[in-house]
Amino acid sequence: MSAYDELMEFARTTQALAQVAGRLGWDQETMMPRGAAPQRAEELAAMESVLHARRTDPRVGHWLDKAEASAPVEAANLRLVRRDFDRASKVPARLAAELARVTSMAQGIWAKARAEDDVAAFMPTLREVVSLKREEGAALADGADVYDALLQDFEPGASAAELEAMFARMRPRLVALREAVLDKPAPAALAGTFDEGAQMRLARQVARTLGYDMARGRVDKAVHPFSSGSGLDVRITTRTNPDDPFNSLYSTIHEVGHGAYEQNIHADHLLTPVGQGVSMGVHESQSRIYENQLGRSEAFARWLYPQMQQAFGDLSLPDAQALFAAINRVGAGYIRTEADEVHYNLHILMRFDLERDLIARRLEVEDLEAAWNARFAADFGVEVDRPSNGVLQDVHWSVGLFGYFPTYTLGNVYAGCLHTAMQRDVPDLEVGLATGDLTPATDWLRDKVQINGGLYQPRETIRRACGAEPDEEPLLAYLEQKFGALYGV
């Protein structure tokens, strides 16, 4: 066996074990008896210790030294294995263990502080997390930019400087759009009570319509919707709220985007390093284009309206045009996860600036809440009323996810680029959307993006699909056009 083949056999087993660990996470949020939590923590820790030992196994370094790639797929596999091995080798075991210990405790402390709106109860823990992440970033950066080093965990190849410049171009136009839209009257919302069983049936119907393969997946309920797994076993979850069927519907469509990406990676890559979505940004581009550019389009609303009538009976909205307006209602709000398309990226831009300042020691944890509230007032025109609506709202920082937030907006930017290219390449796109035939759109995404998995770098993945370097202009143009028309601005 060649060094490459030995390395791939080892990596394949590691990937199979990682899938098992991921499925434990799915089980925990959907099926696990509530009393099993303490045992599950030990099971997860055991899996983590096995995976950690494999990721830092000295044989991997040895194989990497000797392995030669004779094809682009092999080169990509080696690149991905080397990245993970280098990362694991750079972080001292003591620091990795301390990070695992602190972040696993921090999540509970954060949840309690948020529930009690007690920012002081969380800040000492966040200070520890930030301090450890600064240390980890420095170990990874090897003298280069610390935040950039952390960013690579989520978006390999991206740089804070490039994101900063792009976000700076986006911010004034998003603030202006937000102000203009909020000056106008909002269209009617959907009113009524909606059977939760019917919501789940509609969720599964819509998932199938959007190309999610139920033979290699399933849809269940969870408190926080998520997608999990790759290859032949990709499961998604959604939630239901009797007052708001859009919550279930658009959570489902969003997770279908993530899930379809993982399902549509080329079968040859199953359980290999390239057999997974390439980055958070590209992943989010898929969930967002399904959710927004496709799922919240006027054409899709024409198909959706009779489906909703069939699921729920008569609707309070008179027609598909009213449904289109209702699923695109813009409203002021504090919470990122509830934000509409106009507000969403403004939430991200402020988190990106704040977390870069934290990592670069330009901002200390004790000043974070004040900085958050000042920035929110500036960009959203509203004062934060309480910490759970402000600095305590997101779980990310508590579990050490610094460098993750910008990938949400990067995903939106990529979705904008892909949508423009798709409109150019797929002549009957709107006809398909309006008749519930999503295959022209989803086949394009499969063949241009999803099938590649980790074969190309993230930005190259998008560039190859679009035939041009990705930038923010298509997203901004799409938002200004769609909401300008809907709100008459």
Added chain:
Amino acid sequence: MSAYDELMEFARTTQALAQVAGRLGWDQETMMPRGAAPQRAEELAAMESVLHARRTDPRVGHWLDKAEASAPVEAANLRLVRRDFDRASKVPARLAAELARVTSMAQGIWAKARAEDDVAAFMPTLREVVSLKREEGAALADGADVYDALLQDFEPGASAAELEAMFARMRPRLVALREAVLDKPAPAALAGTFDEGAQMRLARQVARTLGYDMARGRVDKAVHPFSSGSGLDVRITTRTNPDDPFNSLYSTIHEVGHGAYEQNIHADHLLTPVGQGVSMGVHESQSRIYENQLGRSEAFARWLYPQMQQAFGDLSLPDAQALFAAINRVGAGYIRTEADEVHYNLHILMRFDLERDLIARRLEVEDLEAAWNARFAADFGVEVDRPSNGVLQDVHWSVGLFGYFPTYTLGNVYAGCLHTAMQRDVPDLEVGLATGDLTPATDWLRDKVQINGGLYQPRETIRRACGAEPDEEPLLAYLEQKFGALYGV
């Protein structure tokens, strides 16, 4: 850290990983998308390779050499670890790999042969399995009896000679009882169609009533009912048949017996070697006493009758006495898993004799079908009509489970002993059963048997609960008394 503490920390992680592997099995039979099967096979193989490496880790031998037990629990833990380590060390890696390869293929070949009633299609594979199991048994036996060595995997401390003598005493009385009962008219069966949702609701209600803790478990549907997991996460499955609510009901009660055993082991033993059921025989004693001595008793039928009326509406049976007769109907049949209490052990006795002959080379695989059919005619008074009703009916031999079958009857024998002791120790047993208060019975089982886990050897576990050496007499007396009275013989 002492050698004992190091060993226990290692064993605890191994046990947590084994729980994870077991949960994959549960998922596969209940939740897994059907298209995920090839990936799941790789995931299970990856988990198996991790577990195998831990079971044969040389450090375990080193710790075992140095560890000292200062309490009975520690001695039991060391005994259990040593048993597994010695077993893994005795079987050459080449043989273990070959057994894994052949038995994983053999199950599919067996299933196809059974479906097509094609005994010739399975025999070459079975010959391979038997040959490998003979070799494995010889490696384990180290010059002693080969079948005994295989039996230790399922019933540590048992010997074929002792089982042979006991089964020889049982066989004539069981044959005589079968003949006498079948000479009499059978009582009325339950007729009708029974809503499958109502069956699942009744299954969960009965499970709770029998003390199964839903906060540390759950009840789902599967093709073949099973129990899975130990400690804080013990899940059971059942099945439904619209024509036969007893199938669902008694599958559930049987699995509740297995599940309650695992749930009721002392919390101090969580994820340690003694923290699991001690043997297949003792496990089966729990499932059988819940299912038969408790669940098919006259007193329990008095509680069950109105529950079934509530679940399904009017029943075709007039009263609880008729229900008691219906759940104890005796009928001729070919299939072990469908057998009543009178026939069941006769199925086991013949398999025990045949598999001992196979392992001892007194019988070759090409003569197995003829030997099966002759023995069946002798004990059951009926000619086997086709292989799927005969030698092809059970999965066990295809996956290499030689030495497993006798533990079913041993479990029934133990259940008979425990039932006699319980009747002696629990004064209001029948009152509780008739009113749906199972706690007097299940508390006794918990405190006398289940709580111990693997603390004592299997036979000692039963002896301590009963205050006497276990033997077959209580089971035979129970069967002769119950079916004698029901059938007037």
